Amino acid sequence: MAITHNLGFPRIGAKRELKFALESYWKGQSSLDALKAVGAELRGRHWQAQSALDLAPVGDFAFYDQMLDMSFTLGNLPERVRGFEGDVLDNYFRVARGRSASVADEGQCGCGVAAGEMTKWFDTNYHYIVPEFTADTVFRLDASRLLEQLAEAKAQGVRAKPVIIGPVTYLALGKTKDGSDRLALLDRLLPVYAELLNTLAANGVEWVQIDEPILVTELEEPWRHAFEIAYHELKGAPVKLLLATYFGELQDQRYLVANLPVAGLHIDVVRGRDDLVPLLNLLPSSKILSLGVIDGRNIWKTDLNAVLDWLEPIQLQLGERLWIAPSCSLLHVPVDLDSEQTLDSEVRSWLAFAKQKLDELRILATALNQGRHVVQSELAANRAAIEARRSSPRVNNPEVKAALAKIDAELGRRKSPYSERADKQAARLNLPRFPTTTIGSFPQTGEIRQARRQFKSGEIEEAAYVEIMRAEIARCVREQEALGLDVLVHGEAERNDMVEYFGEQLDGYAFSQFGWVQSYGSRCVKPPILFGDISRPKAMTVDWITYAQSLTTKPMKGMLTGPVTILNWSFVRDDQPRSVSCQQLALAIREEVLDLERAGVRLIQIDEAALREGLPLRKSQWGAYLDWAVESFRITANGVADETQIHTHMCYSEFNDIIAAIADMDADAITIETSRSDMELLDAFDDFKYPNEIGPGVYDIHSPNIPTEEHMVQLMRKAAERIPAERLWVNPDCGLKTRQWDEVIPALTNMVSAAKTLRASL
Ligand code: GLN
Ligand code: ZN
Secondary structure (H helix, E strand, C coil): CCEEECCCCCCCCCCCHHHHHHHHHHCCCCCHHHHHHHHHHHHHHHHHHCCCCCEEEECCCCCCCHHHHHHHHCCCCCHHHCCCCCCHHHHHHHHHHCECCCCCCCCCCCCCECCCCEEECCCCCCEEECCEECCCCCCCCCCHHHHHHHHHHHHCCCCEEEEEECHHHHHHCCEECCCCCHHHHHHHHHHHHHHHHHHHHHCCCCEEEEECHHHHCCCCHHHHHHHHHHHHHHCCCCCEEEEECCCCCCHHHHHHHHCCCCCEEEEECCCCHHHHHHHHHHCCCCCEEEEEEECCCCCECCCHHHHHHHHHHHHHHHHHHEEEEECCCHHHCCCCHHHCCCCCHHHHCCECCHHHHHHHHHHHHHHHHHCHHHHHHHHHHHHHHHHHHHHCCCCCCHHHHHHHHCCCHHHHCCCCCHHHHHHHHHHHHCCCCCCECCCCECCCCHHHHHHHHHHHCCCCCHHHHHHHHHHHHHHHHHHHHHHCCCCECCECCCCCCCCHHHHCCCEEEECCCCCCEEEECCEEECCCEEEEEEECCCCCCHHHHHHHHHCCCCCEEEEEECHHHHHHCCECCCCCCHHHHHHHHHHHHHHHHHHHHHCCCCEEEEECCCCHHHCCCCHHHHHHHHHHHHHHHHHHHCCCCCCCEEEEEECCCCCHHHHHHHHHHCCCEEEECCHHHCCCCHHHHHHHCCCCEEEEECCCCCCCCCCCHHHHHHHHHHHHHHCCHHHECEECCCCCCCCCHHHHHHHHHHHHHHHHHHHHHC
8 A cells, every 4th residue: 555645734824824823923913822823723724634645744834934943842042042931932933033122022131132044945935044053052852842733633633744854954954153063963963853753752653754855965975974873873763764855866865865774765756756766776675665756846737647657667666665745845835726716727727736736646546556447537637637738729839939949059149248348338328437226126115006906906997007107107217316326217116026027928927816835934925837838928118118218318227037037936837947948038038128129228137136046956957057047148138239238136145156157147237235245245256357347235225224325435445346446336235125215215315425425536
C-alpha cells in the first residue's frame, strides 16, 4: 500500500483569516485569546481538508513563521527578549516584528526591541526570521507548542506526523552575531533535538518529519559531515524519522543522504527527478522512500496518468516502502480553487490549489493501491483537462512562437556603445550634473485606491476613472516641477501593482480572487497566473505617459516593469522553460518600449526589482539563469535609438556576484537602493569599473524619517569616491507609493538642494 502524506498546509486560510486575525490583534482591536482561537480553528479546518491522507502534518501551522517557531521550541531566543514575563506568543511577535521604544509593552519596561532579520526561504517568495546565535548560545527545549497541537490533532482523530526543521538546516540558515562558528553549536543543539524526539515519542508519535532542505544546495565538507554527526546522534530516539528535502536535486549529496540512519527519506521528484534512479540503487532496503510527485510550488493540475505511468514500475520495485506526497509544503500555493468565483472558466479547469492537490494525491494512491479502474472517471477527467490545456488556442499563439523563433543576437544589442550614446543623449536631454529624478511611484493616496475600487466594482465609469487618474498625474507633475526635479515621472497612480498592472493588459495572463500566498507574517501576495503565449493586444502605458509629458517641458520618464520581474513574481507555465516565457514577455514589453519611443518619450525606465530573486539555489546554475534573464532584458530595452535613454531599477540587492550580468544589461543608467548601506554597495560597481550611469539611492523610502540635505550630500560624496561624478544621478532608494505627500515633499526638497550643493562643490 502506497502511503499518502503531506509536508505542510498553507496556514493563512482560504480567505486570509489568519492575516486579519493577526492584524486585528496587533492593532489592539481583539484579544490574544481570540487570535489563538482563530489559529485553532484554522488548524482544525486544515486537518479536516487532509483527512483522506494516511498522515497529516502537525506543527506546520505558525502564527508568523516556522523557523521562528523552531527557535522558540529550541529555546533559542535572542538575548534582547529574554526575561519577558507576558505570554510567550507576545514575546514571539516581539522577535518577529520588533517593538518601537515609544510603545510600552504591557507590564514591561517600554524600551524598544529590534525585530529579527528576515530573509528569503530558499528560492520561494516566503521569508523567514533568521535564527540568531553567539558562541554562548545555549538551547533548552520548549515542546509546549508542538504538544498542544499534537493533543488537538489527536482529539480530532488526525493521524499526526509532527513536522520540525532539522538541526543542520536550522544552523545553516541562522547567523552568528559575534563572528563565531555556528556549526560549533551542533554538539549543544543535538541533545535538545534528542529530547524533543523522545518527548514526541512519549506522546504516542510514530513518525516525525524532519526538514533538511539545505541538502539541495551546495554544501561545504564540514556541513556534510554535520549531517553524519547529527543523524547518528539522533538515531537512538524511539521515533521514526522521515528526512525531508525539497526544492531541488540532491545531486552529489545523494550518497550521503541515502546512508543517513533515518527510517525514511522524502525527495522532490518534480524538481529533482534525476535523483530517483541513483537513489533507488543507493537506498538501503529497510528505508521508506517518499516521492513528492505533485508540484507544491505551482498551481497547475498534475498529469495524473503520466505520473502513474512513471510511478507504477517504481511501486513494483519499492512495494510497501513507497510513500507519495506533494513535492514540498503546500505553503507556497493558495488554499482552495473552489473559492474562485470570477476566474476564467477555461483556465480554471487547468488549475489545482492546495486542497485540489491533496485530492490528486488521493486519486494517485487509489490507483496505485486498488488499480486505475477504481478511479477511472477521475483519471479520464484529468486526462481531458491536461489535453485541453495542451491544445488550447488560448495557450498556443503561433504568431508568438514565430516571433520567438526570429530572435537573434542583434535584437538585444544597442546600435552604439554606451560612450557614443551618452554624448547623443546628453545633447538631447541637456541635464545638469547630478541630475535628480525619482523611481516612479508617488504616494498612493486613499482617494486613488478608492477610485480604483469603484472602477473595478463598476461603481464609476471608465471615463470618470481616467479623469481622476489624470488629475492625480497632473498634481504629481506640478509637485515635481515645484520641487525642481530634473527628470519627472507620472507617478503610477493608475497601477495597483507593478506586475499585476501589466499582466492585466497582456494576453496569456489570468487573475485569481483568493490566490493568496504568504510572503511573511501576515503579508501575502497574489501572483498572477501566466498560462499562455504572451502577447500585447495594444499599448499599455503610452496614453498616461504622453499625457504627463504634455503638462511639462521637463523630460518625462516612461515607466515599465521588466520581463524578468514579471516572470519571477508570477505563477508560470510548467509546460515550457522559464526562459521561453521570459522571452515572450520580453518581446511584448519591447513593443511597449518602441511605442513609447515613437510617442517622443526620451527616457524609459524598465524595472527589474526581482532579477536577483530568480537566481537558482545552486551557484553552478547561476550562469545559465543570468544568461537568459539578461538577454530578455536586452531584448526588451535595446531596440531603441542611441538618443533614447534606458534606465533600469533594482531594489535592495547584493551586487558583488552578479555585477558582470548587470553591466551586460547595458542600461544607460541604473538606480539602486543604497542609502542604508552607506554606499558600500557601490564597491561592486567600482571594483568592476561599471561603465554606465548610476543613481545610488540617498533617501530611505522605507522609513518615515525625512533625510537631511547634509546627510544626502555626504552619501553622494561617498558615491563620488567610487563612481566618476559625471555618471552619478541623485534619487531615492525606490518608489514612493507607501509614503505620504507630507513626507515626500520635504524629503525631495532636501534632495534637490543636495544636488545643487553637489553641483557647486564637486
Ligand atoms: N517603479 C516602481 C515604483 O516606483 C518600482 C518599484 C520597485 O522597484 N519595487 O514603485
Ligand atoms: Zn525598488
